[in-house]
Every structure is written in structure tokens, then in C-alpha cells.
Amino acid sequence: MNNFNASEYNEKVMKGHFRKIYPVIAGQIIERTGISSGKCIDLGGGPGMLGISLASISDLQVTIVDPDAECVRLALENSKEQGVQDRVNAVQAPAESIPFDDDSIDLVASRGSIFFWKDQPKGLSEVYRVLRPGGWAYIGGGFGTLALLQEVQAMRADDPDWDRQRRERMSKNPPEHYETILTQLGIDGIVDKSEAGTWIVFRKPLES
Numbered sequence: 001m002n003n004f005n006a007s008e009y010n011e012k013v014m015k016g017h018f019r020k021i022y023p024v025i026a027g028q029i030i031e032r033t034g035i036s037s038g039k040c041i042d043l044g045g046g047p048g049m050l051g052i053s054l055a056s057i058s059d060l061q062v063t064i065v066d067p068d069a070e071c072v073r074l075a076l077e078n079s080k081e082q083g084v085q086d087r088v089n090a091v092q093a094p095a096e097s098i099p100f101d102d103d104s105i106d107l108v109a110s111r112g113s114i115f116f117w118k119d120q121p122k123g124l125s126e127v128y129r130v131l132r133p134g135g136w137a138y139i140g141g142g143f144g145t146l147a148l149l150q151e152v153q154a155m156r157a158d159d160p161d162w163d164r165q166r167r168e169r170m171s172k173n174p175p176e177h178y179e180t181i182l183t184q185l186g187i188d189g190i191v192d193k194s195e196a197g198t199w200i201v202f203r204k205p206l207e208s
């Protein structure tokens with residue numbers, strides 16, 4: 001990612017105008033997948049608020065995985081601040097090389113990161129590899145609800161570039177783009193698109 005400043009993202013974005021979206025998205029992920037215990041990865045989790053929100057409303061043991069060393073440090077700091085340090089860890093690695101065993105993870109969640117992966121097919125095949133049979137992936141980008149997106153847009157009204165870049169990322173990564181990758185990888189999944197976001201959702205079959 002060019003020009004990514006983890007500390008600034010942590011303070012101004014994650015704990016600033018994006019603050020409300022993580023608990024909402026975490027709730028949606030648990031409701032959709034039915035996974036509320038076991039091992040979870042927040043992939044490209046940055047300073048960790050989605051993973052921390054998932055841990056806060058479930059019994060999940062969460063690892064935040066991000067290639068940026070400063071994000072890993074901030075994720076650990078944030079998990080302490082939120083009182084979930086016993087169930088949240090963080091490791092430095094990219095999606096293209098997830099440092100977990102095959103068939104070992106119950107849930108892989110990822111928000112706002114796949115657009116920046118150098119090799120999306122490799123990253124998604126890594127997600128599939130680490131999922132246990134019956135495990136779920138919920139990967140994409142969004143704001144939880146249209147109302148929350150509009151709230152964020154209002155807060156970013158002073159920076160028209162922000163919405164332009166967001167729309168550009170969405171038009172470069174339409175649902176068909178992800179559907180093609182899933183088909184190429186032989187993964188049976190769906191791509192949900194709504195005003196509030198685009199999410200790739202799949203479950204590794206129980207018998208493969």
C-alpha cells in the first residue's frame with residue numbers, strides 16, 4: 001500500500017470516523033456465518049478493530065494478520081485497551097502467505113484490505129487452505145449499513161478525494177471480478193454487493 005501511515009489510520013480513521021462500523025460489521029459476520037467460537041483471523045486487519053470487535057461479542061480466539069509491523073504493534077495495544085488481550089493476538093504476514101496450518105481456522109474475516117493485496121487469487125487460495133472443513137470466509141469492504149456509510153461520507157465531506165478513491169476501488173473490483181477468481185480457484189462462494197459494501201462469502205465444504 002502506498003503512503004499508508006498506520007498510526008494516523010489508527011487515530012484518525014479506525015478510532016475516528018470509522019469507529020462505529022466495526023461492531024456492526026462484526027455482528028453481521030457472526031450472524032451470517034454462525035461462527036462465534038474457535039479460531040478467527042482478521043486478515044489485513046490493520047490496527048485490529050474488526051478482530052477486536054469480533055472478540056468482544058463472541059468467544060472467538062482472534063489473530064490479526066497484517067504485513068505492516070506498526071499495525072501489528074497497534075493491534076496488540078488496541079486489544080489491551082479494549083480488554084480482550086487474552087483472546088486477541090497479532091502477527092506480521094501478508095494474505096498471500098498466511099502463517100497457519102491447513103484446515104485450522106474457523107473464520108477468516110477481512111475488511112478493506114483485499115483491494116491492496118498484491119495477488120488476490122493467491123490470498124483467497126490461502127484463505128481456503130487455512131479454513132477448516134465447515135469454516136467460513138467473509139472478505140471484502142464496507143461500512144455495515146448505508147446510514148453508517150452516509151455518516152462517514154458526511155465526516156469526510158472536506159476531502160472529495162476520499163470518496164473518489166473509494167468509488168474507484170469498487171469499480172476496479174466489481175462482484176464479477178471476485179466471482180471469476182472464485183470460479184478459477186474452484187471455490188463455491190457468493191459475492192454480496194449492496195450500497196454498504198461488497199463481501200465475498202464462502203464456506204469450505206465439510207468433505208472435500
Ligand SMILES: C[S@@+](CC[C@H](N)C(=O)[O-])C[C@H]1O[C@@H](n2cnc3c(N)ncnc32)[C@H](O)[C@@H]1O
Pocket residue numbers: 001004014043044045046047048050065066067068071093094095096110111112113114116117118119
Ligand atoms: C485500509 S486498511 C484496512 C484495515 C482494517 N482491516 C480496517 O478495516 O480498518 C488496509 C490494510 O491492508 C493491509 N494490507 C496491505 N497489503 C496486504 C496484503 N498483501 N495482505 C494482507 N493485508 C494487506 C495494510 O497493511 C492495511 O493494514
